[in-house]
Amino acid sequence: MPHRQSTGRGPNVVYTVSVRxxxxxxxxxxxxxxxxxxxxHGATYVVDVAxxxxxxxxxxxxxxxGLAAGQLSQVLDGFRYRNLDEDPAFxxxxxxxxxxxxxxxxxxxxxxxxxxxxxxxxxxxxxxVTLRESHVARGSYEGDL
Amino acid sequence: MPHRQSTGRGPNVVYTVSVRxxxxxxxxxxxxxxxxxxxxHGATYVVDVAxxxxxxxxxxxxxxxGLAAGQLSQVLDGFRYRNLDEDPAFxxxxxxxxxxxxxxxxxxxxxxxxxxxxxxxxxxxxxxVTLRESHVARGSYEGDL
Amino acid sequence: MPHRQSTGRGPNVVYTVSVRxxxxxxxxxxxxxxxxxxxxHGATYVVDVAxxxxxxxxxxxxxxxGLAAGQLSQVLDGFRYRNLDEDPAFxxxxxxxxxxxxxxxxxxxxxxxxxxxxxxxxxxxxxxVTLRESHVARGSYEGDL
Amino acid sequence: MPHRQSTGRGPNVVYTVSVRxxxxxxxxxxxxxxxxxxxxHGATYVVDVAxxxxxxxxxxxxxxxGLAAGQLSQVLDGFRYRNLDEDPAFxxxxxxxxxxxxxxxxxxxxxxxxxxxxxxxxxxxxxxVTLRESHVARGSYEGDL
Amino acid sequence: MPHRQSTGRGPNVVYTVSVRxxxxxxxxxxxxxxxxxxxxHGATYVVDVAxxxxxxxxxxxxxxxGLAAGQLSQVLDGFRYRNLDEDPAFxxxxxxxxxxxxxxxxxxxxxxxxxxxxxxxxxxxxxxVTLRESHVARGSYEGDL
Amino acid sequence: MPHRQSTGRGPNVVYTVSVRxxxxxxxxxxxxxxxxxxxxHGATYVVDVAxxxxxxxxxxxxxxxGLAAGQLSQVLDGFRYRNLDEDPAFxxxxxxxxxxxxxxxxxxxxxxxxxxxxxxxxxxxxxxVTLRESHVARGSYEGDL
Numbered sequence: 001m002p003h004r005q006s007t008g009r010g011p012n013v014v015y016t017v018s019v020r021x022x023x024x025x026x027x028x029x030x031x032x033x034x035x036x037x038x039x040x041h042g043a044t045y046v047v048d049v050a051x052x053x054x055x056x057x058x059x060x061x062x063x064x065x066g067l068a069a070g071q072l073s074q075v076l077d078g079f080r081y082r083n084l085d086e087d088p089a090f091x092x093x094x095x096x097x098x099x100x101x102x103x104x105x106x107x108x109x110x111x112x113x114x115x116x117x118x119x120x121x122x123x124x125x126x127x128x129v130t131l132r133e134s135h136v137a138r139g140s141y142e143g144d145l
Numbered sequence: 146m147p148h149r150q151s152t153g154r155g156p157n158v159v160y161t162v163s164v165r166x167x168x169x170x171x172x173x174x175x176x177x178x179x180x181x182x183x184x185x186h187g188a189t190y191v192v193d194v195a196x197x198x199x200x201x202x203x204x205x206x207x208x209x210x211g212l213a214a215g216q217l218s219q220v221l222d223g224f225r226y227r228n229l230d231e232d233p234a235f236x237x238x239x240x241x242x243x244x245x246x247x248x249x250x251x252x253x254x255x256x257x258x259x260x261x262x263x264x265x266x267x268x269x270x271x272x273x274v275t276l277r278e279s280h281v282a283r284g285s286y287e288g289d290l
Numbered sequence: 291m292p293h294r295q296s297t298g299r300g301p302n303v304v305y306t307v308s309v310r311x312x313x314x315x316x317x318x319x320x321x322x323x324x325x326x327x328x329x330x331h332g333a334t335y336v337v338d339v340a341x342x343x344x345x346x347x348x349x350x351x352x353x354x355x356g357l358a359a360g361q362l363s364q365v366l367d368g369f370r371y372r373n374l375d376e377d378p379a380f381x382x383x384x385x386x387x388x389x390x391x392x393x394x395x396x397x398x399x400x401x402x403x404x405x406x407x408x409x410x411x412x413x414x415x416x417x418x419v420t421l422r423e424s425h426v427a428r429g430s431y432e433g434d435l
Numbered sequence: 436m437p438h439r440q441s442t443g444r445g446p447n448v449v450y451t452v453s454v455r456x457x458x459x460x461x462x463x464x465x466x467x468x469x470x471x472x473x474x475x476h477g478a479t480y481v482v483d484v485a486x487x488x489x490x491x492x493x494x495x496x497x498x499x500x501g502l503a504a505g506q507l508s509q510v511l512d513g514f515r516y517r518n519l520d521e522d523p524a525f526x527x528x529x530x531x532x533x534x535x536x537x538x539x540x541x542x543x544x545x546x547x548x549x550x551x552x553x554x555x556x557x558x559x560x561x562x563x564v565t566l567r568e569s570h571v572a573r574g575s576y577e578g579d580l
Numbered sequence: 581m582p583h584r585q586s587t588g589r590g591p592n593v594v595y596t597v598s599v600r601x602x603x604x605x606x607x608x609x610x611x612x613x614x615x616x617x618x619x620x621h622g623a624t625y626v627v628d629v630a631x632x633x634x635x636x637x638x639x640x641x642x643x644x645x646g647l648a649a650g651q652l653s654q655v656l657d658g659f660r661y662r663n664l665d666e667d668p669a670f671x672x673x674x675x676x677x678x679x680x681x682x683x684x685x686x687x688x689x690x691x692x693x694x695x696x697x698x699x700x701x702x703x704x705x706x707x708x709v710t711l712r713e714s715h716v717a718r719g720s721y722e723g724d725l
Numbered sequence: 726m727p728h729r730q731s732t733g734r735g736p737n738v739v740y741t742v743s744v745r746x747x748x749x750x751x752x753x754x755x756x757x758x759x760x761x762x763x764x765x766h767g768a769t770y771v772v773d774v775a776x777x778x779x780x781x782x783x784x785x786x787x788x789x790x791g792l793a794a795g796q797l798s799q800v801l802d803g804f805r806y807r808n809l810d811e812d813p814a815f816x817x818x819x820x821x822x823x824x825x826x827x828x829x830x831x832x833x834x835x836x837x838x839x840x841x842x843x844x845x846x847x848x849x850x851x852x853x854v855t856l857r858e859s860h861v862a863r864g865s866y867e868g869d870l
Binding site: 011012013014015016017018019020021056059060061062064065066069118 | 756758759760818819821822823824826827851855860861862863864865866867868869
Binding site: 455457459460461462471472474475476477478479480481515516517518568569570571 | 600602604605606607616617619620621622623624625626660661662663713714715716
């Protein structure tokens, strides 16, 4: 198996691997600031999840990309083709792009903690979830794991 | 003003100009083939409209791009932040991506006929409306004017 | 079920639906014109398949997009993670991007003929297969069905 | 060398290969319709040239992609980092995106005729030149060769 | 109104919202290192502004995206369709992509400080302005607010 | 020559310039976790290198973009159209996307140290190398210089 040799590199080193998927939902926003978006409408969100760590795992990767993509798809299944206004997880909250990014972050973080991305994934140190809602707007949530 | 000189070119010549905008809606599909998309959900559609003609107008363009973008935005205002299941224009029909593309085509074609894109736009000979619903799927409708 | 009403539209009308997938292969080219690409190397191909027809099917769509994406993935499985230099389907031929596009076209055309995309898909009249091999180059093959 | 075997395919078959490059220029437009674009400004144009033909050449490709990219770059050198208002090729004309697309088409067509893309390129039957001027607008010119 | 509940998350949490717009200008560079770009030419810049903060505002968003997009457009109006060589704001400086990114950053930062993005926007902690000048090059400027 | 005046800006300021190129290789992975990717296959990698620093150089830029792009191309020449399984630089290691990103980072860092990007480039403080292997996956490596 590959062996990660030490290299003469500077500090603040980070490796990242990102996978992409998408989901489509209906929702509405509460608050005058949202104007016509207070009406029931919907969105396609193209989701990029970036997994980060300072050292590669014994296979020479950040994370098993197949497990990562599969787990992301499974998390998104919880939202696909749904009206988020009826989802108790968001009761009393606006399902803004950035709020949804945090929800996906937290569900993936939980999956990582319970080992769903493999033992190697326990070495992940941070993650960023980005949702593109159109060709001109996107939101994201990132944090340590 | 610019004068379009004749050039020694072959047949089947076409000039195209495209403008992009987007809109977000809620809807659902009827038919078992649609699976979970039979539930109320939604989508962001990134719309590209291509205007086509064999000769440029006296200003040396296919169409006044400002008028074209403005008219597209106005047509999309008829759909923005709405639940298409309640729109009488689509009563008894599925608002598939390709069906929506045709609706936008027809509304723009009408606007062109009534002069909303300027006199020069009467020289347009065909048009294509493309809707991207995600990073992996899109639909379009095109035809002569 | 949706009913497609006739509309006062011009000739040469076409509806299109496109789906995207990708595959990664190794290969080499024969011919001095290919320079260093005569060595064994590889490529990622991002594939867009556009299905076209002049009328929508009874469900109001060009094709069942789930079946289309599934069938494309199955066709690409025949190439994924392989060395095309060893594939008898291309014996004596260069597996150029445009040649691969034709191969995928023909395998999908066969699948359509044998009903793998549903009965409605028999109304498809043409198809285009596009392979992006980088951010600056792509090849495609299109034709009637 | 690869031999192109005949296949049982339908009519209207076309192979395409596209290459991408870009150039940056200054210019201004004449005509009230252009509003503030009548002032001296500029643009980046990302150029895609699609070469088309119904049969592959003896090497199994549409065109030698290296020669095609090199010739496109050479044509764009005629515009790079220039003020098009001072270019006699466009005297009395607006250098609209679609007009520039035609100019590049014609210069490439001339290069093909004089053999700059190789003997095989004489089998090219049509070409399309697309210029993206922003993330929301583009123009193109296409025609037979 | 939505209430942001505390969640068991790690440190270094950041929410981001980005909006996109573009502008087109003429300019030239001084310095031999710039080669032909010392001539008067121009560029399209596609601008992405990322607004960042560790907590959402009372509406559950990073910033009122309508106000943010409107303010960005207003800042870009100061550059649109202009020859930056004549802009006193850049006297004696090269208007490189990265320098322009800083200028837009500073003008937006001033707008935020004077409340143009709403009271909630005072919680923004950092910002990044990215300018894409072509499909292969971009520059950005980021910093705390 | 341009002079960089001090501005009243907050801390943690960073300027970035990015350039893009690509390369195509063959390789295989060792480890059951890689499934069919254990077979000899290949990939196109679209590479973005972001150069970062807190102050611009005397020319008002992060780095001479021509030298940067040229040096990146030269580093990628070491990989182009090769079978990485035979490259001693990766003996006993998997050439994962993230591992390749580090290799390119280290070769560019060495080039910067020996002055290949000009004297001004010694002010660069960090760098990120991102490799897109498809429309849905990418890997990167970043660190201080």
